[in-house]
Amino acid sequence: MAMPDTGTPAKACVPPSAVGTAAPLLNQMTTALGWLDGMRLAWANMALLAMLGRSRLPASGLALDVLLDDAPRLADALARLSGEPSTARLPDLRLRAGGPATVVQLTRLDEGGVLLEAWPGEAPSAVPVSASLRSLAHELKNPLGGLRGAAQLISRRVLDADLRTYAQVIVDEVDRLAALTGRLLAAESRKPMAAVNVNGVLERLRLLLAADGVQVERDYDPSLPECLGDSDRLLQMFLNLGRNAVEAGASRVRLRTRHEHAAALPAGRAPALRVDLIDDGRGVPESLRSVLFLPLVSGREGGTGLGLAMAHEIASEHGGRIAFESRPGHTVFSTWLPVAPA
Incomplete structure (x- = not known):
């Protein structure tokens, strides 16, 4: 032929x-x-x-x-x-x-x-999720203000103590949502990148996961170099990965860090930190593997499908990437971040 x-x-x-x-x-x-x-x-x-x-x-x-x-x-x-x-x-x-x-x-x-x-x-997964969320937050500001004012008015006018309690619950929840939208809107002006000890970030993650009843094991490289980043954003990225493991039924999570001298990064091969989050949950369904990091994709009923998309976006912001391997009882989400310049 x-x-x-x-x-x-x-x-x-x-x-x-x-x-x-x-x-x-x-x-x-x-x-x-x-x-x-x-x-x-x-x-x-x-x-x-x-x-x-x-x-x-x-x-x-x-x-x-x-x-x-x-x-x-x-x-x-x-x-x-x-x-x-x-x-x-x-x-x-x-x-x-x-x-x-x-x-x-x-x-x-x-x-x-x-x-x-x-x-x-x-790729579609690179759509700036945070920008979409900030747009949503902006649209929510005025309705939230109206709800709070109406709930306060009800609280002043009703005589029943239970109804006043429920009105106060509405006020409190509106305040919580308002604080959340405020944080999203404030994210437009992020703090500058600085040297970050990733092992220290993972220690904060360990405490948060332990509060959810998860058994957390540590396997840190004590000589791990620093990366250049925003420690709060990195914590959010790892927390999203950790919460994803919890929602997949994980009872045990292992946090592992390593230094790779020639890792595959978006800009090419370079020295990088690798963070592995290993869990014993149900694993990633076959039907979701090719679209897992897209916004609004979730394998859980009632899930928003934003956690992993946001984690992917944060990794990209830092010049890194995320990949995963999964089978029932053993899932590894690996994140690579460039080493901070000397």
């Missing part, structure tokens, strides 16, 4: 016949397209080759486990495609070190192999 010069695959991994006949048309498309045989890219159109920074593929295809910094994430998605669903979406996947973030979609083909589609640009 004649194949285009942009990546003639080896006989060991031959793409579906439709690729050969449609290759000229596929090469004119601006959408990046490829055909995978396992973790080997067997064929790619011109748009995908441009993303990879290549003019053509080797005759035997291209081994993605060598090319990609985030190869385990791609391998995990491909493994899931052996069953249901037949598609998987991977936001924030970088197809080459230091390259731009891409959104990758994988589709299992009836003829065998997997179709890869990629779009340049920020």
Whole structure:
């Protein structure tokens, strides 16, 4: 079968016949397209080759486990495609070190192999969740003021002590919501980044999780270097990950820190701190794995779907990233943060 010069695959991994006949048309498309045989890219159109920074593929295809910094994430998605669903979406996947973030979609083909589609640009998970929350907070300010005034008026006019108590409950809850919206609006002017002892941040997290009845184990690297960041924002990120574990039924959480000399970060490989939050909960449902960090995605009834999206955003603010591995009884959320400049 004649194949285009942009990546003639080896006989060991031959793409579906439709690729050969449609290759000229596929090469004119601006959408990046490829055909995978396992973790080997067997064929790619011109748009995908441009993303990879290549003019053509080797005759035997291209081994993605060598090319990609985030190869385990791609391998995990491909493994899931052996069953249901037949598609998987991977936001924030970088197809080459230091390259731009891409959104990758994988589709299992009836003829065998997997179709890869990629779009340049920020993934949906990079939408600034905090900005959306601040907009919501702004809209809530006036109604909250009206509710408080009405509750105070009721409290003054009713004679029944129980009704006055309930009116005061409304006032107190409105005040609590007003304080929350105030904090969200104030977040627009964040404090400057400073050197942060991440082990110290995790100690604050440990106390908060212990208050929820969770058994917390510590495995800290005592020589862990500092990172550059906002300690309160970092605590919020780790707390969101911890609370996610609690909501997944975890009774035990282990906090582990390590120093990596060449970690895969959004800006490329560099020294980084790795924080692992390991829990014994139910694990991440298969149906949510490819969209877990998107806003409003939750596997819990009544969940807001904002905690993990916010954690992802905070990691991105600090030049870091979050990834996870999960099976029932053992889930690891790993966060990488750049080491502070010397």
